[in-house]
Amino acid sequence: MPINKIAIGAPAEASHPDTLRAALAEFISMLIFVFAGEGSGMAFSKLTNEGATTPAGLVAVAVAHAFALFVAVSVGANISGGHVNPAVTFGALIGGNITFFRAMLYWIAQLLGSVVACLLLKFATGGMETAAFALAADVSAWRAVVLEMVMTFGLVYTVYATALDPKKGDIGVVAPIAIGFIVGANILAGGAFDGASMNPAVSFGPALVSGTWDNHWVYWLGPFAGAAVAALVYDLVFIGQRTHEQLPVVDY
Template sequence: MTSTDRCRLPVWLSPASRRSYLAEFISTFFFVFAAVGSTISARMLTPDVTSEASSLVATALAQAFALFVSVYIASDISGGHVNPAVTFGLAVTGHISVPMALLYCIAQLLGATFACFLLWVASAGQAIPTTGIGAEMTGFGGAVVESVITFVLVYTVYEAADPRGGGSGGERRRNGERRVAASLAAALAAGACVLAAGSLTGGSMNPARSFGPAVVSGNFKNQAVYWVGPLVGAALAALLHQMVVFPSPFPAADSNSTSSVTIAV
């Protein structure tokens, strides 16, 4: 460990950082609890959910509502990532340090896993539904779909949350208004993408959303699809936004603190 790393280590474990990790754990827990729980409820009400479009709509709405709340409640504390892919995109563009990004991802994965475990216990051993690709799709095709819908999600929220955008309302919008706009944008984009890709890949867009159910169910089939696709899509969205759409420098922030998460997504 270098002297620089030793100097940064206390920052990663500072009270503000620990609050950020807790916020990511709680918000991801709530999102995955609602997303997976809504799928269980739909399956219990209509056993043959694969032939019912209403179950897809219900799941999309549940995820949209849950994501809006999850992002909003954590945005002022941790940035409201609720998604390892979002954290990865911010790390790629330098808005969050790599060590802190790793700790964010650990908190998110733990939150997702605990949510699924609690659902499994509370539902008296109901099978935890995992995300999976369509029967006629390949892993590559599934990864492409996940990459595209994650790109849409992350790029939408970057545009909504960045104070440099928004035309005449850009920099004049208050922080609270940007929080609502970013949260709502994330919710609407996620709901639309679940409707578009739910029957193809489950519309995950979130490695934690797929990892938690896989751990509890013991079914890790096609897990690579739900890591490679979202990570690539999020990185492309972040790079496009920062290098092409808004190449001007972002307002300076301490890169070693939680305030470096300048775009709340």
């Protein structure tokens, strides 16, 4: 069972140079991602006075997030694994792909990266508000939890299939592209309902800087639950078992 794979690690790991470098890489990747993603919504709002509430705004924000996440994952992949998301880190922890102490440092770095990106955006734009994630008027909190859970399941399942599966082989940039694409597609699918976060850190930075915490718990519970289910399903079904029979060896 994947739950048996969870590794606590040693406290000393939290101060190991490799772990600190990996955490720094997560901080930088998150800063890049949030600055571009959140900034795209702010820029569209300044140009149109409507932001991402229109179809054109939603598409623009989805494309910006897809491109930014592709870059953020790519630049961190060889150092930290390019998680750029506390939910992805949690999914990796469930499957035994990262220790608890290392995951804790990742979470801190990811949250700090998001906050710093939002502070930089607020300063650089002359005080424009970094809009916190919010639910549409006809979407209840628990419906939003389910939405975030399903979208994050797709994201973390993609991460497992393209980056964490030991049978993936050498797929180069396929993983960052696939991860960016699924996030962009999910924003198009869920952006009009709850903003389509899939990432607690992406929700945390704007909420802290703007001081808006309405239904903020939704953007933690949904992504973490979706990540856990994706990790359990992929590890149990595809990593824990052989997915094909070896061809017979014939002597000629």
